Amino acid sequence: MKVLQVVEQAYRTLVEEQDDTILWLTQSMKGAGADLSVLLAGHCAYYAVQKTRQPALKIGGWQQQEPADIVRDIDQLLGKGVDVYVVREDLEERGLGDLPVHAGIRVIEKNKIHELYEQVDQVWQW
Amino acid sequence: MENKILTFAFMDPPFENERTVTFFRILDAALDRSVNVRVFAYEGAAALAFSKQQQHGNSVHGRDLQQEQHPLTKDWIAALQKKAQERQLQFDWVNCGLCVDERGVMESIPGCGRGSPADLWRYASEAFNTLAIGTR
Numbered sequence: 262m263k264v265l266q267v268v269e270q271a272y273r274t275l276v277e278e279q280d281d282t283i284l285w286l287t288q289s290m291k292g293a294g295a296d297l298s299v300l301l302a303g304h305c306a307y308y309a310v311q312k313t314r315q316p317a318l319k320i321g322g323w324q325q326q327e328p329a330d331i332v333r334d335i336d337q338l339l340g341k342g343v344d345v346y347v348v349r350e351d352l353e354e355r356g357l358g359d360l361p362v363h364a365g366i367r368v369i370e371k372n373k374i375h376e377l378y379e380q381v382d383q384v385w386q387w
Numbered sequence: 388m389e390n391k392i393l394t395f396a397f398m399d400p401p402f403e404n405e406r407t408v409t410f411f412r413i414l415d416a417a418l419d420r421s422v423n424v425r426v427f428a429y430e431g432a433a434a435l436a437f438s439k440q441q442q443h444g445n446s447v448h449g450r451d452l453q454q455e456q457h458p459l460t461k462d463w464i465a466a467l468q469k470k471a472q473e474r475q476l477q478f479d480w481v482n483c484g485l486c487v488d489e490r491g492v493m494e495s496i497p498g499c500g501r502g503s504p505a506d507l508w509r510y511a512s513e514a515f516n517t518l519a520i521g522t523r
Binding site for chain 2: 262264270273274278282283286289290292293294295383385386387
């Protein structure tokens with residue numbers, strides 16, 4: 262069975278979980294033998310052009326040591342053989358269309374998304 | 388043989404959000420349709436089965452604890468477990484263990500176990516389909 266993880270809620274849990282919780286879930290399930298791919302849609306298109314780690318949180322005397330690192334997490338997904346896609350129109354709508362996309366992420370037009378859906382058995386919309 | 392298993396991956400916590408109520412109504416409806424149910428409770432949903440949830444009275448409503456019968460998600464899960472048992476259906480529930488730890492909700496009601504994303508993949512692989520309901 263193959264599943265497409267559609268991730269569109271950007272920056273959800275990044276501060277307190279120190280990762281995007283669905284990218285983490287994808288890595289974890291991949292380690293358990295799952296056959297998965299990822300589509301970055303909506304605001305998550307920003308993940309495809311992100312270059313830096315998240316800023317560390319400081320509250321009172323508490324200082325975060327390991328803020329989320331989306332660039333590293335996407336590298337790890339790609340390294341494990343998870344195909345990662347981003348929607349071209351979602352990049353363009355956010356003024357990100359001219360920025361270099363993370364190496365290995367494939368840019369897909371909105372009218373081609375159905376082809377991705379047809380390649381998998383299930384689509385999980387997060 | 389028709390596969391009548393549905394898997395649900397759910398992320399929302401017990402209160403403050405209508406998705407949680409809707410999620411439970413969907414589970415109830417699935418049992419009505421003789422569907423075996425499997426739930427992977429992720430992130431805030433790991434607290435849905437927390438056994439130390441407690442009802443309270445409500446002086447604004449003018450009702451004591453018994454009269455108020457305040458809804459608790461652990462009771463909804465128990466009710467669905469009972470309904471499934473009466474209908475000879477499976478109702479499996481696993482909490483993301485790391486999500487349980489970070490929230491301190493280790494004590495789940497009976498029948499709700501501790502697991503990992505590998506359990507979600509196993510549930511999904513055996514199901515007819517999977518519904519992922521993420522926090523918004």
